Amino acid sequence: xxxxxxxxxxxxxxxxxxxxxxxxxxxxxxxxxxxxxxxxxxxxxxxxxxxxxxxxxxxxxxxxxxxxxxxxxxxxxxxxxxxxxxxxxxxxxxxxxxxxxxxxxxxxxxxxxxxxxxxxxxxxxxxxxxxxxxxxxxxxxxxxxxxxxxxxxxxxxxxxxxxxxxxxxxxxxxxxxxxxxxxxxxxxxxxxxxxxxxxxxxxxxxxxxxxxxxxxxxxxxxxxxxxxxxxxxxxxxxxxxxxxxxxxxxxxxxxxxxxxxxxxxxxxxxxxxxxxxxxxxxxxxxxxxxxxxxxxxxxxxxxxx
Ligand code: GDP
Numbered sequence: 001x002x003x004x005x006x007x008x009x010x011x012x013x014x015x016x017x018x019x020x021x022x023x024x025x026x027x028x029x030x031x032x033x034x035x036x037x038x039x040x041x042x043x044x045x046x047x048x049x050x051x052x053x054x055x056x057x058x059x060x061x062x063x064x065x066x067x068x069x070x071x072x073x074x075x076x077x078x079x080x081x082x083x084x085x086x087x088x089x090x091x092x093x094x095x096x097x098x099x100x101x102x103x104x105x106x107x108x109x110x111x112x113x114x115x116x117x118x119x120x121x122x123x124x125x126x127x128x129x130x131x132x133x134x135x136x137x138x139x140x141x142x143x144x145x146x147x148x149x150x151x152x153x154x155x156x157x158x159x160x161x162x163x164x165x166x167x168x169x170x171x172x173x174x175x176x177x178x179x180x181x182x183x184x185x186x187x188x189x190x191x192x193x194x195x196x197x198x199x200x201x202x203x204x205x206x207x208x209x210x211x212x213x214x215x216x217x218x219x220x221x222x223x224x225x226x227x228x229x230x231x232x233x234x235x236x237x238x239x240x241x242x243x244x245x246x247x248x249x250x251x252x253x254x255x256x257x258x259x260x261x262x263x264x265x266x267x268x269x270x271x272x273x274x275x276x277x278x279x280x281x282x283x284x285x286x287x288x289x290x291x292x293x294x295x296x297x298x299x300x301x302x303x304x305x
Contacts, residue, residue, distance in 0.1 A: 043267075057079050085272060106185065110196060116231070125291035130190075141164055142173040145170065226250055239274055
């Protein structure tokens, strides 16, 4: 996986630069704090985390009487990290289990999200990472509404050496997902990654279907991870989508894609705070290697570089 800090530092990131410039001002007056708030909001940090962050920073500056740019940077770093949470479990879960029939069963990862967010690409990239780590992987192409999605996934599968289970176009996604896990059990695979459909224009249908996919897959035993893919460039809209998904399936982790395409890195803070679900992976490009585990410290250091 790519090194997060180096890659983010290379991508345009106005958040840190703007903040550090403001904090270096001679006087931290009311206008300056407002400008700091403005920058955080523009970077998609979200209203509640922004207000909280600025209040805490102001209070600490007041109490400590801190003035040097280095000290202010350190405080800002701490507060950003506090917003992100440093003690969350950000590992993608790959522990298998035992099926109701008593067979060894692979870990199941459902990948959900709205079309276009990078779901299939992220599934493929994650398969590649897992295979490189020594896991055997089966892919399930449960996005049966978009023939291209199954082809795209199969191409990833061929590239990384993972079998792709797919169904007829327009077939039942839950049955493909079920079959993929069954294939995983038969093969003795370690992980089954299931790519699901994400057509937003039929929202209630989509959500019903997603709930069904999860229920049907769970006939083989509990799903270990539901990874919600969000596109960082959609900003606060992405958050609204995320809340809808979280109501239907127990989202256990977020993969935030296209961070390379936005200067609004603050969305990571908003997503984390609003959903209370850890950001586990970030997408930093279209290439096969452009997926990184989310490391809050490296992320904040890149923002403030
Ligand atoms: P899906 O409809 O959610 O399955 O989306 P796809 O996986 O087909 O991805 C949609 C587009 O986003 C494709 O052109 C991908 O190459 C692109 N994409 C996915 N992840 C990233 C990322 O992290 N960065 C960039 N720049 N593009 C990405």
